[in-house]
Amino acid sequence: MELPLAGRRVWVxxxxxxxxAALMRALAREGAHLLTATxxxxxxxxxxxxxxxxxxHSPEFIFLAAARVGGILANDSYPGQFIYDxxxxxxxxxxxxxxxxxxxxxxxxxxxxxxxLAPQPMTEDSLLTGPLEETNQWYAVAKIAGLKLALAYRRxxxxxxxxxMPTNLYGPDDSYDPLNSHVAAGLLxxxxxxxxxxxxxxxxxxxxTPRREFLHVDDMAQACVFLxxxxxxxxxxxxxxxxxVTIFDLARLIAEVVGxxxxxxxxPTKPDxxxxxxLDTSRLTALGWTASISLxxxxxxx
Numbered sequence: 001m002e003l004p005l006a007g008r009r010v011w012v013x014x015x016x017x018x019x020x021a022a023l024m025r026a027l028a029r030e031g032a033h034l035l036t037a038t039x040x041x042x043x044x045x046x047x048x049x050x051x052x053x054x055x056x057h058s059p060e061f062i063f064l065a066a067a068r069v070g071g072i073l074a075n076d077s078y079p080g081q082f083i084y085d086x087x088x089x090x091x092x093x094x095x096x097x098x099x100x101x102x103x104x105x106x107x108x109x110x111x112x113x114x115x116x117l118a119p120q121p122m123t124e125d126s127l128l129t130g131p132l133e134e135t136n137q138w139y140a141v142a143k144i145a146g147l148k149l150a151l152a153y154r155r156x157x158x159x160x161x162x163x164x165m166p167t168n169l170y171g172p173d174d175s176y177d178p179l180n181s182h183v184a185a186g187l188l189x190x191x192x193x194x195x196x197x198x199x200x201x202x203x204x205x206x207x208x209t210p211r212r213e214f215l216h217v218d219d220m221a222q223a224c225v226f227l228x229x230x231x232x233x234x235x236x237x238x239x240x241x242x243x244x245v246t247i248f249d250l251a252r253l254i255a256e257v258v259g260x261x262x263x264x265x266x267x268p269t270k271p272d273x274x275x276x277x278x279l280d281t282s283r284l285t286a287l288g289w290t291a292s293i294s295l296x297x298x299x300x301x302x
Contacts, residue, residue, distance in 0.1 A: 003061075003104065003229045006031035011059035013037075013044065013093055014066030018173040019108060019166075022221035023063050030225060035059050045088040047095070054096035061228060062105040064093050064146075070175075071182045072135045072205075072273055079138040086142035094149050094161070104160040106228055107150050109236065111167045111213075111277055112140045121280035124165070124236050133274045147236055154234055162231055164224060167240035167279050171217035171302055183247060184214060187254050188302060195260040202255075202262060205270035208248030213278045215241045216298035219291040226289050240279035241291040250295075257299045 010032040014020040016039075027034055035057050042053050044066050068078075068085040075082055090107065097105045114122045115130030127147075132140045150161040170184035178189065187204070194202045223239045231237060245253070251264050284290075 005061065005225070005229060007033060008060045009033050009035060009058060010061045010063070011035040011037075011054075011057065012063045012065060013089075014064075016173075017065060017067075017069070018169065018171060018175070018217050019220065020063075020065040021173040022171065022217040023065055023224060025218065026221040026225045027063075032061075044092055045085060047088075047092045050092040051096040051099055054093075054100045054102070058100060060103045062093065062097055062102055063224065063228070064090065064105060064107045066093070067108075069139070069182075071186060072271055075136040075139055082138040083142050086139060087145055090142070090146035090149060094146075094153060097161075098153060098157055098159060102159075104162070104228065104232070105150070106224060107146050107161065107163045108224070109143045109147055109163055109165045110139065111165055111238070111240070111279055112136045113144050113147065113165060114277075116274045120276050121278040122238070123280040124238055124283065127236070135271055135273050151234055160232055162227065162233065163236040164227060165236050165238045165279070166220050166223075167213045167215050167238070168277070169215055169217045169220055171298060174217070174302065183212065184250065184254075184299070184302075187251050188258070188299070191251065191254050191258050191260050194262055195258050200262045201265050202251070202260075203265050203267045204248060204251050205267055206247065206272035207268060208246060208251070208264075208266050210247050210272045210274065211244045211276040211278065212247065212250070213240050213242070213244045214250070214295055214298075215239065215291060216293040219293050223284065223289055223291075226287075227284075230287060235283075237283050238279040238281050239284060240281045241295075242279075242281055242285075243295065244276070244278045245295065253296060254299060257296065
């Protein structure tokens with residue numbers, strides 16, 4: 001059976017971020033009654049505050065999109081904040097959902113939960129079968145804990161909690177911070193700046209050979225709404241585009257989209273991260289959902 005969201009009270013935790021904002025757009029099209037709270041109104045790292053807010057506003061559905069996120073440099077620079085903030089946010093929201101008898105909660109994880117050298121494409125069953133990528137292990141450990149928390153609450157309390165694992169995301173409302181952004185946003189910023197300033201060279205971290213899958217955040221949001229309405233399995237489910245590209249080819253594509261014709265220079269002193277990250281999305285495809293926004297079109301609109 002498909003759960004209707006029209007007119008239902010839906011809380012998007014983290015609605016100001018790239019993922020949360022995309023979910024807001026998708027849910028508005030569903031006719032949902034949207035609930036939001038800014039960080040100034042509610043610190044999700046504080047358990048009592050979170051429980052009181054959920055009790056007061058009585059959401060029927062929760063999308064847990066709030067998180068501390070960032071690229072390789074941010075993960076490496078702020079490991080304590082990455083693991084503490086994400087553990088606290090997830091734990092507090094899940095427990096608040098239990099206390100308020102929320103009908104259904106979706107936790108948004110990440111493809112970084114899978115082992116660094118997991119067989120490709122990565123299936124949901126590869127979780128915890130090998131060591132994590134060290135450059136983002138703090139975030140990954142927190143997200144794995146959130147996934148297991150959802151499973152534990154399903155088992156003990158019979159709650160309808162589902163976990164989705166999106167691949168690398170990009171699109172509107174992404175962070176273009178020069179130090180803490182993800183790879184697509186970071187390259188967009190650097191190459192766009194080079195075009196504006198007339199620079200002839202742009203540096204790319206690492207060897208340029210790692211392969212990554214990218215998904216437009218609006219596609220991800222549509223997939224999450226689709227799964228909220230149709231998916232209630234205990235197993236996590238991957239969300240991806242099924243297409244991959246090397247970091248160097250991504251940079252070349254961005255240069256074409258931006259209209260910059262300078263030279264891309266590799267910096268082998270910087271880390272590569274995992275050599276390849278491609279999700280197996282056969283479980284999601286079998287349910288009837290596939291991505292619709294191409295990488296070129298998505299970058300053009302980013």
